[in-house]
Amino acid sequence: QCKSGYSPQTGSECSACIAGKYKDSIGSTACTSCDAGNYSSQVGAESSTVCEDCPAYSTSAAGSSRLRQCRCDLGYTGPDGEKCDACVEGKYKAGTGDAACSFCPAQSNSPAQSRSSTACTCNAGWTGPEGGGVCTKCVAGTYKVGSGNSNCTRCPAHSDSYAGSILVTGCTCNTGSSGQDGGLCTACVQGTYKAISGMAKCQSCPAHSNSLAGSSNVIKCMCNAGYSGLDGGMCHACAEGKYKAGPGGDVCEDCGANTYLDSLGSTNASDCKHCGTGKYSDARGLASANGCKHQCGDGIHVAGNETCDDGNTTDGDGCSSTCGIEEGWNCTTSPVFGTTSCKEVCGNKAKTSGESCDDGNTAAGDGCSVECTVEIGYNCSGGSPTTSDTCSTTCGDGKQAGAEACDDSNTAAGDGCSDECAVECGFVCGGSAPQLCHTVCGDGIFAGNEVCDDNNTISGDGCNSTCAKESGWNCTTTTECGQTSCVAICGDGEKVGAERCDDGNTVSGDGCSNTCAVDCGYNCSNP
Numbered sequence: 001q002c003k004s005g006y007s008p009q010t011g012s013e014c015s016a017c018i019a020g021k022y023k024d025s026i027g028s029t030a031c032t033s034c035d036a037g038n039y040s041s042q043v044g045a046e047s048s049t050v051c052e053d054c055p056a057y058s059t060s061a062a063g064s065s066r067l068r069q070c071r072c073d074l075g076y077t078g079p080d081g082e083k084c085d086a087c088v089e090g091k092y093k094a095g096t097g098d099a100a101c102s103f104c105p106a107q108s109n110s111p112a113q114s115r116s117s118t119a120c121t122c123n124a125g126w127t128g129p130e131g132g133g134v135c136t137k138c139v140a141g142t143y144k145v146g147s148g149n150s151n152c153t154r155c156p157a158h159s160d161s162y163a164g165s166i167l168v169t170g171c172t173c174n175t176g177s178s179g180q181d182g183g184l185c186t187a188c189v190q191g192t193y194k195a196i197s198g199m200a201k202c203q204s205c206p207a208h209s210n211s212l213a214g215s216s217n218v219i220k221c222m223c224n225a226g227y228s229g230l231d232g233g234m235c236h237a238c239a240e241g242k243y244k245a246g247p248g249g250d251v252c253e254d255c256g257a258n259t260y261l262d263s264l265g266s267t268n269a270s271d272c273k274h275c276g277t278g279k280y281s282d283a284r285g286l287a288s289a290n291g292c293k294h295q296c297g298d299g300i301h302v303a304g305n306e307t308c309d310d311g312n313t314t315d316g317d318g319c320s321s322t323c324g325i326e327e328g329w330n331c332t333t334s335p336v337f338g339t340t341s342c343k344e345v346c347g348n349k350a351k352t353s354g355e356s357c358d359d360g361n362t363a364a365g366d367g368c369s370v371e372c373t374v375e376i377g378y379n380c381s382g383g384s385p386t387t388s389d390t391c392s393t394t395c396g397d398g399k400q401a402g403a404e405a406c407d408d409s410n411t412a413a414g415d416g417c418s419d420e421c422a423v424e425c426g427f428v429c430g431g432s433a434p435q436l437c438h439t440v441c442g443d444g445i446f447a448g449n450e451v452c453d454d455n456n457t458i459s460g461d462g463c464n465s466t467c468a469k470e471s472g473w474n475c476t477t478t479t480e481c482g483q484t485s486c487v488a489i490c491g492d493g494e495k496v497g498a499e500r501c502d503d504g505n506t507v508s509g510d511g512c513s514n515t516c517a518v519d520c521g522y523n524c525s526n527p
Contacts, residue, residue: 005044007031016044019065024048033063041065057084059096071096074115086113092120107135109147121148124166137164143171158185160197172198175216187214193221208235210247222247226265237265240287243272254285262288277338278302278309296323301333301340308333308340316353318342328352328385346372351383360388367391367402377401395421398434409434416448425481426450441467444483452477452484462486462497472496490516495526 002014007023007030009015017023017031022045024032034040034051037059042050054060054070058078061069072084073096080098087093087101092114094102104110104120108128111119122128122135122144130149138144138152143165145153155161155171159179162170173185174197181199188194188202193215195203205211205221209229212220223235224247231249238244238252243266245253255261255272258280263271275281275292278300283291294302299311306323308331313321318329319342325331328350331342344352347362347370357368357380364370367378368391374380375391377399383389393402396419398409404421406429411419416427416437423429426447429437439448442465444455452463452475459465462473463486469475472494475486488497491514493504501524503512511522518524 001027004046019043019045020063022046022048022050036060036062036064037070039064039067039069041067055081055083057086072098075101075113077101088112090120092116105132105134107137108132123147125164127152139163141171143168156183156185158187176214178202189213191221193218206232206234208237223249225267228252240264241285242266243268245269257282257284258292260286260289260291278306296321299340300338302338307331308342309338310340310342318344318354344372346370349388350385351387351389352385355383356380357389357391358383359391365402367393375401377404377407393421395419400435405429406435406437408437414448426453439467441465445481446477446484447481451475452486454484454486460497462488470496472502488516490514500524 002008003026005023006014006016008028019041021031021033024047037054038051039060040050057076058070058072067081070081072078075087075093076084077093077100078084089112090104090109091101092110094116107126108120108122117132120132124146125138125144126135127138127144128135128149140163141155141160142152143161145167158177159171159173168182172181173179175194177185177187178194178201179185190213191205191210192202193211194200195217208227209221209223219232222231223229226238226244227235228238228244228251229235241255241261242252245268258275259272261272278294279292280295281292294305297313299309301309307325308319309323310319315321318326318331319340320326328345329342330345331340333340344355347360349360351358355372356374358372359368362370367375367380368389369375377393378391378401379394380389380391393404396411398407400407405423406417407421408417413419416424417429418424426439426445427437428440429435439450442457444453446453450467451469453467454461454463457465462470462475463484464470472489472492473486474489475484477484488499491506493502495502499516500518501512502516506514508514511519512524513519
């Protein structure tokens with residue numbers, strides 16, 4: 001049997017245990033290797049005590065026979081068999097041996113003694129995948145407080161940060177908003193602005209300008225309505241005669257033609273005042289009513305500037321081309337519309353263009369009326385702008401006028417209306433022009449076609465109801481236009497009127513006397 005320190009070999013020989021092994025008993029058992037992390041250079045070792053520990057933070061394979069077989073552990077570096085130093089922060093070593101520690105990827109870090117790249121985590125302000133890898137800088141508007149592979153956190157609303165920010169306080173309020181770094185940011189109120197990021201306060205817009213909420217620049221301050229100027233600059237009130245309806249840098253607009261504006265800072269075209277009735281202006285942007293002038297011929301009478309305005313600039317119609325009343329005319333102006341109406345001065349012995357006549361008076365019934373028109377039945381002549389008319393009637397024209405008692409459209413006598421237009425005796429004339437004349441039976445005037453007229457219309461008295469002579473009578477008219485007298489004809493055989501009898505003769509003694517009275521002793525009767 002082999003003694004301690006030796007083990008059987010091929011055949012019957014015993015060989016000494018090689019370095020790195022030992023045998024602490026007699027027999028045929030094999031030599032035992034020193035444990036991992038130990039080594040032994042002794043040959044034929046009889047006890048485990050010959051196995052020495054590798055230097056700190058290094059190890060070796062079981063049965064190692066040399067110190068140099070002790071290699072630095074993961075996370076440590078140094079020459080084989082010598083002192084091993086821990087990898088510093090930011091480095092790692094993933095294998096055993098004398099290799100140097102590796103740097104973590106850019107913008108990542110690891111604790112000392114790191115054994116793997118997975119121990120490298122992204123720095124604050126950077127993010128990357130779990131288990132190591134490329135670290136990416138947190139984009140603007142986000143931040144990451146500590147190292148690790150967590151995602152970057154978005155900044156609070158209305159704030160921003162630089163790329164790679166490592167604290168929430170790196171989130172500063174944007175332009176147009178105000179608040180503490182890393183805290184709540186509130187939009188600048190209307191009429192203010194903030195042009196820089198950070199904790200600065202919002203500033204008021206320049207005078208007479210305004211801005212929307214959250215404005216980020218002074219140029220967002222626009223001049224108010226009624227004011228003009230560059231955005232963000234000084235705003236000036238619109239001058240008289242001008243207005244501006246909305247905010248912004250637009251220039252003030254002129255009031256239109258026929259209007260004026262005598263106040264500053266006007267905001268609407270409706271502020272422009274009308275020149276007023278009968279006044280006009282072609283100019284725009286008038287600053288006072290003094291620029292409004294009257295316009296002759298517009299049909300609107302402007303007191304103090306015009307004495308008349310008949311809607312035209314024609315001379316000879318009563319109102320001249322300069323709106324003055326012409327001689328020989330009377331002009332009146334309507335209180336409602338202000339339009340002038342002109343009429344010639346009738347009766348001034350001057351016949352003007354609008355007059356049919358002018359006889360020097362305003363009396364009616366003399367041929368020229370109160371309005372200087374020729375009256376029916378008259379002819380007027382001789383009038384001119386310097387002389388008056390003479391008017392006369394024309395007998396026989398069928399129009400009764402002036403001194404004419406009648407006018408039957410002719411100058412023949414004996415038809416009731418004489419050749420001088422006088423009513424002839426026994427006639428009555430009347431009716432519309434031309435007049436008709438007729439006799440009146442029973443008026444006691446023998447005229448016209450009457451055979452008789454005994455001043456009544458009773459039949460049986462010699463002149464019947466139609467002024468015709470009755471049989472048995474003798475009627476006579478003693479004077480022109482006189483009354484007819486009728487007497488019964490005694491002896492004609494017709495008993496009429498007051499005759500008591502009529503035997504056809506005027507012989508007395510035959511019963512009926514020569515006066516047609518019944519003789520004594522007779523009775524007379526009609527056959």
